[in-house]
Amino acid sequence: MIILIKSKAEKLKLKMPDLLTRPVGRVMYESISDSVADIHNGETLVLDFGGIKVIDSSFIDEMIVRLILDSQSSERPFYMKLKNLSEIAELNIDLVFRSYSNYKNKKIVVITENICHNNAFFIGPLSDQERDIVEFLRVNKSITLDDAVDFAKRPGEKVRKLLEDLHAMRAIKKQDGAVFFAV
């Protein structure tokens, strides 16, 4: 499912090119949530921010963070990918995710369609090992646990835990408990 944020904002009569403040984030979240009601288990929701310049921390907290938490639900898991983010949007998302992860002691991360200024295709506080696995999957599209163990050169149980944690964050997809896919 692809949602063009600019079109959504136009329909909601929100002033652009900036999406600022908590109330605006809440309105956008409610609207996207309605659309996401039809998403299939395991489907990827692509949010295209083309034409949007600034999204501030309040908007991010009310909209993107809540959608990521929704995606982690066990009842109807889905995946998220952000596209066409401005530099300031990336910067603001990164700050919110880092603060959230520090204070909640629970990492949040989101995959991106375009390469970010951290030279990776995600935003969020992933460790070097997690980062390597996400990048390995992005290049290879799908891998098994054995592939990951070969790549990481670490014990199987540790690599399995790494993959499970990344899946719980919705940074990678999992199928039948054995094969992992890029988002």
Place this chain on the structure above:
Amino acid sequence: MADNATLIVPNRFKDQYDFEYVIDLQDRVLGGARDLDCSRITFIEPYSMLSLLLLGRNYLRKSGNKLRLWNIPLNIHQYLHRMDFLKMGVFEITGALNEKMLLKRSSFSNRVIEITEIPNKERESVKVIATVASVFRKRAQHILKHWLSSDRIIDYFVTVISEICQNIYEHSLDSGYLAMQTYSVGRQNIVRLSIADSGIGIVKSFENNTVAYDSHAHLIELAITTPISSKREFGYGLCQVNSIVEKLKGNIFLRSGDASVSTLYHKKTQGSSFLFHKNDLSNFDGTQISITLTG
């Protein structure tokens, strides 16, 4: 000749540090002065202008009367009129300016954002923030003329405006004001964004919070440099503002109650001190912020 009800205002409006002299006179103003003789003022910048406005509003709320500004030099009067200072309805002005003497809204208009009231209600404030961001975008090419190496800086300032203005209605429990201007002093170009309120201030905002601090200035420093929040588990706003100003090598001055913190990123060299505390200043209600770039 000035009587006891008249205070001759010193010429201390050139920056946030200079304005401390005017704040020191606040007790005399709130204690009974009715008239402010402005004849000595030769220059006034956005932070001092907003703080003077708050001083007048505090007086109006306390006494029910408007402070009278008189003997305002022509250039100052023109500037205050142009910045919509007089429209705020806080002061009584003697000697209205002749229509012919008013500054036209021409090229100068592009270098300022006039005083804008930020309401303390969420719904109204959201509209005002969107409008200010829009006005800023239209004028940014002029306001940031000397700093505009890429459009990125415009986005940075939109973030800063949004984050600080939201703090007014989320934390201060009062309305506030915003103004922005680029100007020159000698050969130095300055752009200054000021946002100020006379609400409960940072210390009171955190009084039911478990954040530990050594002094009021230390608490202000924590509010700027760490994601603490008085309302939520954690916050992002001021921390993000600080991070942006550091990237731009600018200066943040944040005053609240009787303390202030200055971060001088433009003077920071590796390992040097760049953050300065001041405690035990004269109390001035609320929180006043000034973001400055020099070049």
